[in-house]
Amino acid sequence: MARTADVDDLVARARKGEPRAVARLITLIENASPQLREVMAALNPLAGRARVIGLTGAPGVGKSTSTNALVRAFRRQDLRVGVLAVDPSSPFTGGALLGDRVRMQDHASDAGVFIRSMASRGHLGGLAWAAPQAIRVLDAAGCDVVLVETVGVGQAEVEIASLADSTIVLVSPGMGDSIQAAKAGILEIADVFVVNKADRDGAQQTVRDLRNMIALAAPEGWKPPIVPTVAVKDEGVADVVQKLDEHLAWMEDSGELNRRRRARARDEIEAIAVTALRERMGDLHGHQRLDVLAEKVLDGSCDPYAAADELVEGLTESG
Amino acid sequence: MARTADVDDLVARARKGEPRAVARLITLIENASPQLREVMAALNPLAGRARVIGLTGAPGVGKSTSTNALVRAFRRQDLRVGVLAVDPSSPFTGGALLGDRVRMQDHASDAGVFIRSMASRGHLGGLAWAAPQAIRVLDAAGCDVVLVETVGVGQAEVEIASLADSTIVLVSPGMGDSIQAAKAGILEIADVFVVNKADRDGAQQTVRDLRNMIALAAPEGWKPPIVPTVAVKDEGVADVVQKLDEHLAWMEDSGELNRRRRARARDEIEAIAVTALRERMGDLHGHQRLDVLAEKVLDGSCDPYAAADELVEGLTESG
Structure with missing residues (x-):
């Protein structure tokens, strides 16, 4: 059991962006440590600066590749980036860590990037309890952007939208018809649609399907744009960043950003x-x-x- | 707003197994009606007889077909069967109803089968709140078997196990490697594995992979059997029923059935x-x-x- 002094030290080191301190704090969250109360009290005044971007989609759609491409894009703007990969179905931190190591290779030497997976299954409160606290840690540690990536489908997909300022929904050609997509409720949560693997057959059809679905839903206010990408070749990623910027600007103007952040704090x-x-x-x-x-x-x-x-x-x- | 007399009438008609009354009661659950308190008080003493079987698996694995095949198998034993298809990601009762109508064609003229989809997304308490109440309705309406089918992956998959006496996990050849499966936590929740579409290439490999994973996990007590099926041709379905019967017998002998039902009531x-x-x-x-x-x-x-x-x-x- 760490004493208060240790927590203070940990928080101070996390504030400086020290990766091991950040990792340690997220582990405290995974373990639902009683010290979290103290940690969050110390971190809360430092947080609130980061922009939180959610990224979701079915398995195989290219989530990790897209996340990596976005990290590179934000790094080119010299922004500090935190990545939180949440797998609500996985009780295995070990597996998550393996994934981290594979991913880290891309950004291993970059002190401006912090990548961490988090298992939330088995938690009493699940994603709704753990994720906002992990986001706060990354935020307080100086991340300008926090990308929250989740294994999609169903509840996790819907929950991620309530964690993020902007939510990207990734689809790819041939990943199932529009009815599947509509059923999963992605229309309501997407602020930006990304059609990844857009060099494949059927990409145009997927874009058309999405466009029709958006037209049918006739959203008021923000109309989610559809951006084709080939994340593995970095194609279209700058467009995604631009659409995210436009969404952020719209949210600031319309008061939606405050509304979402208040809802997040309430949750x-x-x-x-x-x-x-x-x-x-x-x-x-x-x-x-x-x-x-x-x-x-x-x-x-x-x-x-x-x-x-x-x-x-x-x-x-x-x- | 219905008065108490209406609730009494509804409950009396549901007890007789009248489909419209059962459907109406499940709608009350979907709408989180304040009358549920009264309804559940009336139904609870009548429930507790039905055997609850969960069925889950990734999209495309053949869940509906397998459910229909199991319904036919139980009907051959002259058992009354209730099917509850839960889609935790779907807020659309309309969509669910469409699915019902398509499915109902197989059993439309059979008064011994009751099929109903239920959307749980958007509910304050979600699946954990709604599903046990819907199961109780079907149970009290005289169903001998209640099949709870869920759109798999992640949280829903894990939650279904806590609702059922026995849980079937469906996989099919080429639906992703064993690591994916292990990550999704299906090993822990499966009482019976069914490898559907077993006439396809790779079925033997899938069975071997599952067998190895089970051996590695070395479960104590019940060791989940692996049953190959071709549900669309009714092949292997009788074997599934037999394994379910063996599991039920094991649960009764070991006290596991009581343990699970107590846990369900607590939840x-x-x-x-x-x-x-x-x-x-x-x-x-x-x-x-x-x-x-x-x-x-x-x-x-x-x-x-x-x-x-x-x-x-x-x-x-x-x-």
Whole structure:
């Protein structure tokens, strides 16, 4: 157990952008360390400068390649970049670390880039609890841009949008028809669509499909642009950065940036509160109260709503 | 707004297995109706008989076809079957309904089969809140077997395991290598592996890969069997049913069935309690408290943990 002095030291070193201190702080988040309270109190006043960009898409669409290409593009503008790769399905930090090492090769000698994977599965609060805290660490460590990349499909995809200022949804030709895409709810979360592997057959059709879907949805305010890229050759990446800049400018003008950041802060506070309450529920009478209530629901003597009432009551008594 | 008398009538009709009443009750769940409290109180004593089987796997692996084949197999045993297709990424009940209609064609004239899709995205409590209640409806309506099918990958896949007595994980040849599979955490949740499309190239390799992964994981107790199927031709489906029966027998003998059902009841109670607490947090002082706290976190005057403390405190005061 580290003492407060250690936390102070860690925070001070992270502020200077020292990679090992940053890594250590993110590990504290992965482990849901009790020291986080202290860490976040120290970091919060330093954060709020970074621009957070989410990047999602189905497996195989070229997320890592696109992230790397974006990192290079931002580095050319001399911006410090943090990359947080979140895999909500993975309980294995080991696997994530392997991925880091492979990726790091591109930027290994670059002190202006910090790349870290984070497993959030198994966390009580999941992505909603862990990711904003990791973003804050990278933000406070001086990153100008934080790229949050997630293994797409379903909930993770939707959650990433609530973490980011701007969300890029990557698709590639032949990765499934537009109905699949519409079902996954990507239309609503995309601020910028990127059609990667645009040198492949069917790219034009994919762009047309997306354009039709956007037209059908008739979004008010920002209309998500569609940018073709070949990330592996760095083609089109500058266009993506430009569209991101335009989106940022629009958000600042329209007040959307503040709205999103407030929503993000609300979500984070709520996630921390819910996690705390959930722990308290589990702790009630040494876990026994919930067990007893579960038995009653199973034998039919109590319905789940009445059981939940009892649980909440116990919480308020002990609160 | 329906009155209590209507709820009583609805519950009575659902008990008789009337499809429209069952559908109506599941819609109440999708809409998070306040009447659910009453509905669940009436249904809970009638539930607990159905066997719940989860079915998950990546898109394209043949989930719907396999579900239909299993329905036919259970129907041959003269069992009443409920199918709940959960898509945690889909906010569109309309889309889900379209899917229902397409699927229903196979079993349209069969009063012993009830098929329903449910969207859980956007729900405060998500799958953990909605699915157990929908399962209870089907259970109380007299279904002997409830098949819960989910769009796989990631969180949804893991969550389904906590809803079911037995979980089938579907894979198919060439759907990605074993590392992908291991990453997605499917090893831990599968009670039965089904290699569908087993007449395709690479099926044997897929079976070998799975066998090696299971050997490496060296599970204690139940060792998940691997069953090759060609669901579209009904091949191997009887074997799947047999393995499910063996798993059920093992669970009954080992006490695992009770353990899983208790855990499920605990999760459900907790999800209802958390949803109630979350609503209360949102309601505090007409949503203003959370907004004010979010502002403070954004301007750096309060850290998120302290903000969460204030939120929880407000809850206990008002509780």
